Amino acid sequence: MKTLHPVILCGGSGTRLWPSSRKAFPKQFVPLLGETSLYQGTLNRFTGPGFAAPLIMTGEDFRFLAVEQAAQTGLSDARVVVEPVGRDTAPAILAAALMLESTPDDLMLVAPSDHVMTDPGAFHAAIDMGRKAAEDGALVTFGITPDRPETGYGYLQLAGRPEGVTTVTKFTEKPDLDTAKEFLEAGHYLWNSGLFMGRVKDFIAAFETHAPDLVAPVRRAVEVAKGDLDFTRLDAEAFAEARAISVDYAIMEHASWVVAVPLDCGWSDLGSWSALWEVSKPDAQGNAASGDVTMIDCEGAFLRSEDPNMTLVGLGLKDIVAVAMRDAVLVADKSRSQDVKGVVETLKSAGRGQAEDYPRFHRPWGWYETLCLDQRFQVKRIMVKPGGVLSLQSHRHRSEHWIVVAGTAEVTIGDEIRLVTENQGVYIPLGEKHRMANPGKVPMYLIEVQTGAYLGEDDIIRYEDIYDRS
16 A cells, blocks of 8 residues: 655634734634644644645745644654745745655645535545545546535536545635525535645646646755755746746646545534634534623524633524633624635734734744733733744844743843842843844743834844744
Protein backbone atom coordinates (compact mmCIF):
# COMPACT_ATOMS: atom_id res chain seq x y z
CA MET A 1 0.00 0.00 0.00
CA LYS A 2 1.36 3.39 -1.02
CA THR A 3 2.18 5.96 1.65
CA LEU A 4 -0.41 8.71 2.02
CA HIS A 5 0.96 12.24 2.48
CA PRO A 6 -1.57 14.67 4.02
CA VAL A 7 -1.29 18.19 2.59
CA ILE A 8 -3.08 20.61 4.93
CA LEU A 9 -4.10 23.97 3.46
CA CYS A 10 -3.85 26.39 6.34
CA GLY A 11 -3.40 29.86 4.87
CA GLY A 12 -6.93 31.21 4.52
CA SER A 13 -8.36 34.20 6.34
CA GLY A 14 -12.09 33.53 6.45
CA THR A 15 -14.47 36.39 7.20
CA ARG A 16 -17.89 34.72 7.11
CA LEU A 17 -17.60 33.82 10.82
CA TRP A 18 -16.73 37.37 11.90
CA PRO A 19 -16.19 38.45 14.64
CA SER A 20 -14.83 35.10 15.87
CA SER A 21 -12.79 34.64 12.68
CA ARG A 22 -10.73 37.55 11.39
CA LYS A 23 -7.78 38.09 9.10
CA ALA A 24 -5.39 38.20 12.08
CA PHE A 25 -6.81 34.99 13.60
CA PRO A 26 -8.86 33.00 11.06
CA LYS A 27 -11.38 30.30 11.81
CA GLN A 28 -9.06 27.31 11.36
CA PHE A 29 -7.24 28.34 14.56
CA VAL A 30 -10.38 29.17 16.56
CA PRO A 31 -11.92 26.59 18.96
CA LEU A 32 -15.39 26.89 17.46
CA LEU A 33 -16.51 23.45 18.64
CA GLY A 34 -15.10 22.28 21.95
CA GLU A 35 -11.59 23.13 23.10
CA THR A 36 -9.60 22.22 19.99
CA SER A 37 -9.38 24.28 16.83
CA LEU A 38 -10.59 23.11 13.43
CA TYR A 39 -6.96 22.91 12.31
CA GLN A 40 -6.11 20.64 15.23
CA GLY A 41 -9.12 18.48 14.44
CA THR A 42 -7.86 18.16 10.87
CA LEU A 43 -4.41 17.09 12.05
CA ASN A 44 -5.95 14.50 14.36
CA ARG A 45 -7.72 12.88 11.39
CA PHE A 46 -4.37 12.27 9.69
CA THR A 47 -2.49 10.44 12.43
CA GLY A 48 -1.91 6.72 12.66
CA PRO A 49 -0.67 3.90 10.43
CA GLY A 50 -0.49 4.65 6.72
CA PHE A 51 -0.13 8.42 7.08
CA ALA A 52 3.17 10.19 6.53
CA ALA A 53 4.05 13.36 8.41
CA PRO A 54 1.77 16.11 7.07
CA LEU A 55 2.85 19.01 4.89
CA ILE A 56 1.20 22.14 6.28
CA MET A 57 0.92 24.97 3.75
CA THR A 58 0.39 28.26 5.54
CA GLY A 59 1.08 31.97 5.31
CA GLU A 60 3.70 34.22 6.86
CA ASP A 61 1.32 35.53 9.53
CA PHE A 62 0.24 32.09 10.74
CA ARG A 63 3.48 30.09 10.72
CA PHE A 64 4.03 30.20 14.48
CA LEU A 65 0.37 29.43 15.23
CA ALA A 66 0.54 26.42 12.90
CA VAL A 67 3.60 25.05 14.69
CA GLU A 68 2.27 25.78 18.18
CA GLN A 69 -1.16 24.25 17.65
CA ALA A 70 0.35 21.19 15.95
CA ALA A 71 2.62 20.70 18.96
CA GLN A 72 -0.40 20.91 21.26
CA THR A 73 -1.85 17.86 19.49
CA GLY A 74 1.37 15.95 20.10
CA LEU A 75 2.44 16.20 16.47
CA SER A 76 6.15 16.96 16.30
CA ASP A 77 7.12 15.82 12.80
CA ALA A 78 4.83 18.06 10.71
CA ARG A 79 6.58 20.05 8.00
CA VAL A 80 5.35 23.64 7.93
CA VAL A 81 5.80 25.36 4.56
CA VAL A 82 5.46 29.14 4.43
CA GLU A 83 3.80 30.67 1.37
CA PRO A 84 5.33 34.16 1.19
CA VAL A 85 2.23 35.56 -0.54
CA GLY A 86 -1.28 34.20 -0.91
CA ARG A 87 -1.91 32.62 -4.31
CA ASP A 88 -5.04 30.53 -3.61
CA THR A 89 -5.02 26.74 -3.51
CA ALA A 90 -3.50 25.70 -6.85
CA PRO A 91 0.06 27.06 -6.38
CA ALA A 92 0.11 25.76 -2.80
CA ILE A 93 -0.90 22.24 -3.87
CA LEU A 94 1.58 22.28 -6.75
CA ALA A 95 4.36 23.34 -4.36
CA ALA A 96 3.49 20.43 -2.07
CA ALA A 97 3.52 17.99 -4.99
CA LEU A 98 6.92 19.22 -6.15
CA MET A 99 8.29 18.85 -2.63
CA LEU A 100 7.15 15.20 -2.73
CA GLU A 101 8.40 14.61 -6.28
CA SER A 102 11.07 12.14 -5.13
CA THR A 103 8.26 9.67 -4.28
CA PRO A 104 6.12 10.03 -7.44
CA ASP A 105 3.91 6.98 -6.83
CA ASP A 106 2.97 7.94 -3.28
CA LEU A 107 -0.45 9.46 -2.69
CA MET A 108 -1.26 13.03 -1.67
CA LEU A 109 -4.43 13.80 0.24
CA VAL A 110 -5.21 17.52 0.08
CA ALA A 111 -7.45 18.83 2.85
CA PRO A 112 -8.60 22.28 3.99
CA SER A 113 -7.85 22.95 7.66
CA ASP A 114 -11.13 24.68 8.51
CA HIS A 115 -13.69 21.89 8.08
CA VAL A 116 -15.37 19.68 10.65
CA MET A 117 -16.15 15.94 10.46
CA THR A 118 -18.11 14.36 13.26
CA ASP A 119 -17.39 10.79 12.08
CA PRO A 120 -13.67 10.39 11.28
CA GLY A 121 -14.14 6.64 10.83
CA ALA A 122 -16.45 7.22 7.87
CA PHE A 123 -13.88 9.61 6.41
CA HIS A 124 -11.13 7.00 6.64
CA ALA A 125 -13.48 4.46 5.01
CA ALA A 126 -14.03 6.88 2.11
CA ILE A 127 -10.26 7.26 1.72
CA ASP A 128 -9.93 3.48 1.50
CA MET A 129 -12.74 3.37 -1.08
CA GLY A 130 -10.99 5.87 -3.35
CA ARG A 131 -7.45 4.59 -2.87
CA LYS A 132 -7.52 2.02 -5.70
CA ALA A 133 -8.65 4.61 -8.25
CA ALA A 134 -5.96 7.03 -7.06
CA GLU A 135 -3.25 4.37 -7.26
CA ASP A 136 -4.41 3.63 -10.82
CA GLY A 137 -3.95 7.28 -11.87
CA ALA A 138 -7.28 9.01 -11.15
CA LEU A 139 -7.62 12.29 -9.31
CA VAL A 140 -10.13 11.58 -6.57
CA THR A 141 -12.45 14.12 -5.00
CA PHE A 142 -14.81 13.55 -2.11
CA GLY A 143 -18.41 14.72 -2.39
CA ILE A 144 -21.15 15.30 0.17
CA THR A 145 -24.70 14.14 -0.58
CA PRO A 146 -26.80 17.34 -0.60
CA ASP A 147 -29.80 17.45 1.72
CA ARG A 148 -31.01 20.91 0.68
CA PRO A 149 -30.60 23.37 -2.22
CA GLU A 150 -27.43 25.02 -0.89
CA THR A 151 -26.08 28.07 -2.73
CA GLY A 152 -22.93 28.37 -0.62
CA TYR A 153 -21.19 25.24 -1.94
CA GLY A 154 -19.74 24.15 -5.26
CA TYR A 155 -21.20 21.01 -6.89
CA LEU A 156 -19.86 17.89 -8.62
CA GLN A 157 -21.92 16.55 -11.50
CA LEU A 158 -21.54 12.77 -11.74
CA ALA A 159 -21.94 10.36 -14.65
CA GLY A 160 -24.47 8.41 -12.59
CA ARG A 161 -25.94 8.21 -9.13
CA PRO A 162 -23.29 8.44 -6.41
CA GLU A 163 -22.75 4.78 -5.61
CA GLY A 164 -19.12 4.02 -4.82
CA VAL A 165 -16.43 5.57 -7.01
CA THR A 166 -18.16 7.54 -9.80
CA THR A 167 -16.79 9.63 -12.67
CA VAL A 168 -17.11 13.41 -12.34
CA THR A 169 -18.35 15.06 -15.53
CA LYS A 170 -18.51 18.69 -14.43
CA PHE A 171 -17.64 21.11 -11.62
CA THR A 172 -20.12 23.90 -10.92
CA GLU A 173 -19.32 26.81 -8.63
CA LYS A 174 -21.88 28.14 -6.16
CA PRO A 175 -25.18 28.11 -8.09
CA ASP A 176 -28.25 30.27 -7.69
CA LEU A 177 -31.19 28.88 -5.73
CA ASP A 178 -33.20 27.60 -8.71
CA THR A 179 -30.17 25.75 -10.09
CA ALA A 180 -29.40 24.28 -6.67
CA LYS A 181 -32.97 22.96 -6.49
CA GLU A 182 -32.53 21.31 -9.91
CA PHE A 183 -29.29 19.68 -8.75
CA LEU A 184 -30.99 18.33 -5.63
CA GLU A 185 -33.87 16.85 -7.61
CA ALA A 186 -31.58 15.31 -10.25
CA GLY A 187 -29.92 13.03 -7.70
CA HIS A 188 -26.50 12.79 -9.39
CA TYR A 189 -24.83 15.83 -7.84
CA LEU A 190 -22.64 16.08 -4.75
CA TRP A 191 -21.33 19.05 -2.84
CA ASN A 192 -17.65 19.68 -3.49
CA SER A 193 -15.85 19.21 -0.15
CA GLY A 194 -12.50 20.57 -1.36
CA LEU A 195 -10.77 17.27 -0.48
CA PHE A 196 -8.61 15.70 -3.21
CA MET A 197 -6.43 12.60 -3.47
CA GLY A 198 -4.06 11.32 -6.14
CA ARG A 199 -0.55 10.20 -6.87
CA VAL A 200 2.14 12.85 -6.61
CA LYS A 201 3.08 12.40 -10.25
CA ASP A 202 -0.53 12.68 -11.42
CA PHE A 203 -1.01 16.01 -9.68
CA ILE A 204 2.21 17.32 -11.27
CA ALA A 205 1.19 16.00 -14.71
CA ALA A 206 -2.22 17.67 -14.42
CA PHE A 207 -0.57 21.02 -13.72
CA GLU A 208 1.90 20.56 -16.58
CA THR A 209 -1.02 19.85 -18.94
CA HIS A 210 -3.71 22.27 -17.78
CA ALA A 211 -1.86 25.06 -15.93
CA PRO A 212 1.67 24.99 -17.36
CA ASP A 213 2.30 28.66 -16.57
CA LEU A 214 2.27 27.82 -12.85
CA VAL A 215 4.92 25.12 -13.03
CA ALA A 216 8.05 27.18 -13.68
CA PRO A 217 7.58 29.83 -10.94
CA VAL A 218 6.37 27.34 -8.34
CA ARG A 219 9.16 24.88 -9.13
CA ARG A 220 11.69 27.69 -8.77
CA ALA A 221 10.08 28.73 -5.47
CA VAL A 222 10.53 25.16 -4.21
CA GLU A 223 14.07 24.74 -5.51
CA VAL A 224 15.23 27.99 -3.91
CA ALA A 225 13.27 27.42 -0.69
CA LYS A 226 15.19 27.94 2.53
CA GLY A 227 14.98 26.57 6.02
CA ASP A 228 13.92 29.13 8.61
CA LEU A 229 13.74 27.95 12.22
CA ASP A 230 11.07 25.21 12.13
CA PHE A 231 9.76 26.21 8.68
CA THR A 232 10.49 25.75 5.00
CA ARG A 233 10.10 29.14 3.35
CA LEU A 234 9.25 29.17 -0.37
CA ASP A 235 11.18 31.74 -2.40
CA ALA A 236 9.14 34.95 -2.29
CA GLU A 237 10.10 36.41 -5.66
CA ALA A 238 9.46 33.21 -7.59
CA PHE A 239 6.21 32.32 -5.81
CA ALA A 240 4.84 35.83 -6.37
CA GLU A 241 5.12 35.24 -10.13
CA ALA A 242 2.50 32.46 -9.98
CA ARG A 243 -1.03 33.65 -10.69
CA ALA A 244 -3.63 33.22 -7.98
CA ILE A 245 -6.10 30.48 -8.90
CA SER A 246 -8.00 27.70 -7.15
CA VAL A 247 -7.15 24.06 -7.80
CA ASP A 248 -10.67 23.50 -9.17
CA TYR A 249 -10.22 26.08 -11.90
CA ALA A 250 -6.58 25.22 -12.55
CA ILE A 251 -6.74 21.44 -13.01
CA MET A 252 -9.73 19.60 -11.56
CA GLU A 253 -12.24 20.99 -14.06
CA HIS A 254 -9.99 19.98 -16.96
CA ALA A 255 -8.31 16.72 -15.91
CA SER A 256 -9.21 13.71 -18.03
CA TRP A 257 -9.90 11.26 -15.20
CA VAL A 258 -11.58 12.64 -12.09
CA VAL A 259 -13.75 10.48 -9.87
CA ALA A 260 -15.81 11.20 -6.78
CA VAL A 261 -16.27 9.19 -3.60
CA PRO A 262 -19.42 9.94 -1.58
CA LEU A 263 -18.52 11.11 1.90
CA ASP A 264 -21.02 10.73 4.74
CA CYS A 265 -19.07 11.75 7.83
CA GLY A 266 -20.94 14.70 9.31
CA TRP A 267 -18.95 17.12 7.15
CA SER A 268 -19.35 20.88 7.18
CA ASP A 269 -17.09 23.66 5.98
CA LEU A 270 -18.58 25.93 8.69
CA GLY A 271 -18.88 28.63 6.08
CA SER A 272 -21.49 30.63 7.97
CA TRP A 273 -22.99 31.06 11.41
CA SER A 274 -26.04 29.08 10.32
CA ALA A 275 -23.73 26.18 9.43
CA LEU A 276 -22.14 26.33 12.89
CA TRP A 277 -25.64 26.42 14.41
CA GLU A 278 -26.49 23.22 12.52
CA VAL A 279 -23.51 21.23 13.85
CA SER A 280 -23.93 22.60 17.40
CA LYS A 281 -26.84 20.22 18.10
CA PRO A 282 -29.74 22.65 18.62
CA ASP A 283 -32.17 21.80 21.42
CA ALA A 284 -35.88 21.08 21.09
CA GLN A 285 -36.58 24.78 20.49
CA GLY A 286 -33.89 24.93 17.80
CA ASN A 287 -31.53 26.96 19.99
CA ALA A 288 -27.77 26.48 20.28
CA ALA A 289 -25.40 28.32 22.59
CA SER A 290 -21.71 28.65 23.37
CA GLY A 291 -20.07 30.35 26.34
CA ASP A 292 -21.80 32.35 29.08
CA VAL A 293 -25.25 32.52 27.47
CA THR A 294 -28.81 32.67 28.81
CA MET A 295 -31.83 32.24 26.52
CA ILE A 296 -35.39 33.15 27.47
CA ASP A 297 -38.32 32.38 25.14
CA CYS A 298 -36.02 32.00 22.12
CA GLU A 299 -36.55 29.85 19.05
CA GLY A 300 -34.05 28.82 16.36
CA ALA A 301 -31.41 31.15 17.79
CA PHE A 302 -27.64 30.83 18.01
CA LEU A 303 -25.89 32.79 20.78
CA ARG A 304 -22.16 32.76 21.44
CA SER A 305 -20.11 34.66 24.02
CA GLU A 306 -16.33 34.47 23.67
CA ASP A 307 -15.43 36.59 26.68
CA PRO A 308 -15.63 34.82 30.05
CA ASN A 309 -16.46 38.16 31.65
CA MET A 310 -19.40 38.85 29.31
CA THR A 311 -22.84 37.35 29.85
CA LEU A 312 -24.97 37.28 26.69
CA VAL A 313 -28.74 37.17 27.22
CA GLY A 314 -31.31 36.54 24.50
CA LEU A 315 -34.95 37.40 25.14
CA GLY A 316 -37.72 36.50 22.70
CA LEU A 317 -35.33 35.96 19.76
CA LYS A 318 -36.33 33.97 16.71
CA ASP A 319 -33.83 32.80 14.08
CA ILE A 320 -31.24 35.28 15.30
CA VAL A 321 -27.46 34.90 15.49
CA ALA A 322 -25.70 36.92 18.21
CA VAL A 323 -21.95 36.66 18.74
CA ALA A 324 -20.34 38.74 21.48
CA MET A 325 -16.64 39.47 21.87
CA ARG A 326 -14.88 42.06 23.99
CA ASP A 327 -14.40 44.46 21.08
CA ALA A 328 -17.30 43.64 18.73
CA VAL A 329 -20.82 42.19 18.70
CA LEU A 330 -22.66 40.73 15.71
CA VAL A 331 -26.46 40.48 15.69
CA ALA A 332 -27.95 39.09 12.47
CA ASP A 333 -30.92 37.28 11.04
CA LYS A 334 -29.79 33.68 10.65
CA SER A 335 -30.96 33.64 7.02
CA ARG A 336 -28.47 36.45 6.28
CA SER A 337 -25.44 34.68 7.73
CA GLN A 338 -23.89 34.25 4.26
CA ASP A 339 -23.76 38.06 4.03
CA VAL A 340 -21.41 38.56 6.99
CA LYS A 341 -18.48 38.89 4.60
CA GLY A 342 -20.07 42.11 3.39
CA VAL A 343 -20.20 43.38 6.98
CA VAL A 344 -16.42 43.00 7.17
CA GLU A 345 -15.97 44.97 3.95
CA THR A 346 -18.18 47.74 5.34
CA LEU A 347 -16.08 47.92 8.51
CA LYS A 348 -12.86 47.96 6.50
CA SER A 349 -14.15 50.84 4.39
CA ALA A 350 -14.93 52.72 7.60
CA GLY A 351 -11.39 52.15 8.88
CA ARG A 352 -12.49 50.05 11.85
CA GLY A 353 -9.71 47.89 13.26
CA GLN A 354 -12.20 45.23 14.35
CA ALA A 355 -12.65 44.28 10.69
CA GLU A 356 -9.33 42.41 10.66
CA ASP A 357 -7.58 42.71 14.02
CA TYR A 358 -8.30 40.22 16.78
CA PRO A 359 -8.61 41.55 20.35
CA ARG A 360 -5.86 39.13 21.37
CA PHE A 361 -2.70 39.44 19.27
CA HIS A 362 -0.82 36.16 18.98
CA ARG A 363 2.97 36.18 18.78
CA PRO A 364 5.56 33.36 18.71
CA TRP A 365 6.40 34.07 22.37
CA GLY A 366 2.76 34.22 23.56
CA TRP A 367 0.10 36.92 23.21
CA TYR A 368 -1.01 40.35 24.33
CA GLU A 369 -4.32 42.20 24.51
CA THR A 370 -5.21 45.82 25.10
CA LEU A 371 -7.28 46.43 28.23
CA CYS A 372 -7.51 50.21 27.95
CA LEU A 373 -6.39 52.71 25.29
CA ASP A 374 -6.50 56.51 25.35
CA GLN A 375 -4.60 59.27 23.56
CA ARG A 376 -1.46 59.13 25.71
CA PHE A 377 -1.61 55.81 27.55
CA GLN A 378 -2.34 52.16 26.92
CA VAL A 379 -2.74 49.23 29.31
CA LYS A 380 -1.98 45.72 28.05
CA ARG A 381 -2.11 42.22 29.47
CA ILE A 382 0.77 40.11 28.19
CA MET A 383 1.32 36.34 28.41
CA VAL A 384 4.78 34.91 27.73
CA LYS A 385 4.84 31.14 27.40
CA PRO A 386 7.61 29.08 29.04
CA GLY A 387 10.84 29.68 27.15
CA GLY A 388 9.32 32.61 25.26
CA VAL A 389 11.58 35.59 24.58
CA LEU A 390 10.53 38.99 23.26
CA SER A 391 12.91 40.79 20.93
CA LEU A 392 15.56 43.17 22.24
CA GLN A 393 13.98 46.49 21.31
CA SER A 394 13.49 50.16 22.06
CA HIS A 395 10.83 52.78 21.41
CA ARG A 396 11.12 56.34 20.15
CA HIS A 397 7.85 57.67 21.49
CA ARG A 398 6.85 55.80 24.64
CA SER A 399 8.04 54.59 28.02
CA GLU A 400 6.70 51.48 29.74
CA HIS A 401 5.93 50.13 33.21
CA TRP A 402 5.85 46.35 33.67
CA ILE A 403 4.16 44.64 36.63
CA VAL A 404 4.42 40.85 36.86
CA VAL A 405 1.16 39.33 38.13
CA ALA A 406 1.96 35.61 37.70
CA GLY A 407 5.21 33.72 37.16
CA THR A 408 8.70 35.15 36.83
CA ALA A 409 10.15 37.41 34.14
CA GLU A 410 13.77 37.78 33.15
CA VAL A 411 14.03 41.48 32.29
CA THR A 412 16.81 43.20 30.39
CA ILE A 413 17.03 47.01 30.67
CA GLY A 414 20.14 48.49 29.12
CA ASP A 415 23.09 46.43 30.41
CA GLU A 416 21.23 45.11 33.46
CA ILE A 417 19.48 41.70 33.58
CA ARG A 418 17.32 40.81 36.56
CA LEU A 419 14.51 38.49 37.64
CA VAL A 420 11.17 40.10 38.39
CA THR A 421 8.65 38.00 40.30
CA GLU A 422 4.96 38.29 41.11
CA ASN A 423 3.88 41.70 42.44
CA GLN A 424 7.15 43.33 41.39
CA GLY A 425 7.51 45.95 38.66
CA VAL A 426 10.10 47.75 36.53
CA TYR A 427 10.22 50.98 34.53
CA ILE A 428 11.64 51.21 30.98
CA PRO A 429 12.54 54.79 30.02
CA LEU A 430 11.86 56.08 26.53
CA GLY A 431 14.62 55.02 24.13
CA GLU A 432 16.16 52.37 26.44
CA LYS A 433 16.94 48.94 25.00
CA HIS A 434 14.94 46.27 26.78
CA ARG A 435 13.68 42.72 26.60
CA MET A 436 11.65 40.25 28.65
CA ALA A 437 11.75 36.46 28.74
CA ASN A 438 10.05 33.67 30.67
CA PRO A 439 12.69 31.38 32.16
CA GLY A 440 10.11 29.34 34.08
CA LYS A 441 8.00 26.28 33.34
CA VAL A 442 4.58 27.97 33.58
CA PRO A 443 3.12 30.91 31.61
CA MET A 444 4.15 34.35 32.87
CA TYR A 445 1.59 37.18 32.91
CA LEU A 446 2.27 40.87 33.30
CA ILE A 447 0.47 44.17 33.01
CA GLU A 448 2.16 46.74 30.78
CA VAL A 449 1.34 50.45 31.04
CA GLN A 450 2.58 52.53 28.11
CA THR A 451 2.73 56.33 28.19
CA GLY A 452 3.79 58.62 25.37
CA ALA A 453 2.85 60.68 22.36
CA TYR A 454 2.52 57.67 20.03
CA LEU A 455 1.53 54.13 21.05
CA GLY A 456 1.42 52.27 17.72
CA GLU A 457 2.91 48.79 17.31
CA ASP A 458 5.22 50.08 14.60
CA ASP A 459 7.15 52.12 17.20
CA ILE A 460 9.58 49.24 17.70
CA ILE A 461 13.28 49.28 16.85
CA ARG A 462 14.26 45.60 16.95
CA TYR A 463 17.93 44.71 17.58
CA GLU A 464 17.81 40.96 18.23
CA ASP A 465 15.05 38.40 17.79
CA ILE A 466 15.27 34.64 18.28
CA TYR A 467 12.30 34.19 15.92
CA ASP A 468 14.05 35.94 13.01
CA ARG A 469 11.32 38.54 12.58
CA SER A 470 12.47 41.59 10.66
